[in-house]
Amino acid sequence: MENLELEQVEKKVEEELSAVEDMNALQQTKANYLGKKGIIAQMMSNLKDLSIEARKELGMKSNLLKQSLERKFEEHRKFLEDKMIQKKLENERIDVTLPGVRFKCGTIHPLQKTIMDLEDLYIGMGYTVAEGPEIETDENCFEKLNLPKGHPARDMQDTFYIGPEWLLRSQTSPIQVRTMLAKEGKPIKIICPGKVYRRDADDATHSHQFMQCEGLVLGKDITMADLKGALLEMAKMMFGEDRKIRLRPSFFPFTEPSVEVDVSCAKCGGSGCAMCKNTGWIEILGAGMVNNNVLRMCGYDPNEIQGYAFGIGVERVTMLKYHIDDIRNFYINDVRFLNQFKEVK
Numbered sequence: 001m002e003n004l005e006l007e008q009v010e011k012k013v014e015e016e017l018s019a020v021e022d023m024n025a026l027q028q029t030k031a032n033y034l035g036k037k038g039i040i041a042q043m044m045s046n047l048k049d050l051s052i053e054a055r056k057e058l059g060m061k062s063n064l065l066k067q068s069l070e071r072k073f074e075e076h077r078k079f080l081e082d083k084m085i086q087k088k089l090e091n092e093r094i095d096v097t098l099p100g101v102r103f104k105c106g107t108i109h110p111l112q113k114t115i116m117d118l119e120d121l122y123i124g125m126g127y128t129v130a131e132g133p134e135i136e137t138d139e140n141c142f143e144k145l146n147l148p149k150g151h152p153a154r155d156m157q158d159t160f161y162i163g164p165e166w167l168l169r170s171q172t173s174p175i176q177v178r179t180m181l182a183k184e185g186k187p188i189k190i191i192c193p194g195k196v197y198r199r200d201a202d203d204a205t206h207s208h209q210f211m212q213c214e215g216l217v218l219g220k221d222i223t224m225a226d227l228k229g230a231l232l233e234m235a236k237m238m239f240g241e242d243r244k245i246r247l248r249p250s251f252f253p254f255t256e257p258s259v260e261v262d263v264s265c266a267k268c269g270g271s272g273c274a275m276c277k278n279t280g281w282i283e284i285l286g287a288g289m290v291n292n293n294v295l296r297m298c299g300y301d302p303n304e305i306q307g308y309a310f311g312i313g314v315e316r317v318t319m320l321k322y323h324i325d326d327i328r329n330f331y332i333n334d335v336r337f338l339n340q341f342k343e344v345k
């Protein structure tokens, strides 16, 4: 092997490297020259046939060549690596002047909004939120609320039975029953929002599934004046600060006395218009003082503790608040309807 040959090897490597564009090719080329069976290894093994002098000289030169090649391969590796990083940076460059992508964003459903507003208001007044199952026992939904089997008031809530003792709840009042039984005679201050079901034919004002938000407050010396205060605050929050309410006698089996509650018409302010059918008042809910029978059946002594309950129809107040004329709008999920509530705070 001559000096010339060694120089040629170095040149050849340089030439080949100039065409190497990626790491795999680099590995391959490096193996061809510096690998165990590569060209340099072969050169070294040929040395054994030479004289000692020539072996010494060529051995030294081959070693130098080997080191020089190693440097060249390393330099080229660095060069390729830099190029790759450069390319990556180029590709991933962010153009901050591009307009952003707008995400389509939904909105809180108006019924959910009403429930959140009611929860905010009543939690602020010291109530807690109680929930219960939508499949209830006849016992909790009717019996313990003073509606024994055969009671005519059951007809108004004729509902979906799953068996003789199980049904989809027709009112949220069974949550009151559950809470009373769990509290074993202690004071209570809750609201109970939730879905209810009745065997109603759907039309503009009826739905077989709708929502209620009930309230129950039991304690010493709770009176109807407290009830009136709790409902007046609600009417003001939902329909405006200058709203008034009035209580009219009514009947519910679970309250005695019972009342229907009207709010002064927000549209005409009470002077009479089409919305309030010229009466100046709009009915919004039922309420009353909890019936002694209910208290006793649920483990309370009416001589010690009494209180009030109310039941807000969530659809009803939402329809009045936002002037919605068909209850079915809440459930058919038409985005054109729902989009209108994006601005509602």
Ligand code: DAH
Pocket (backbone or CB within 6 Å): 170, 171, 172, 173, 214, 215, 252, 255, 285, 286, 287, 288, 308, 309, 310, 311, 312
């Ligand atoms: N549960 C009644 C209904 O569905 C509404 C109601 C009225 C609830 C008076 C009450 C109440 O808690 O005191 O028609």
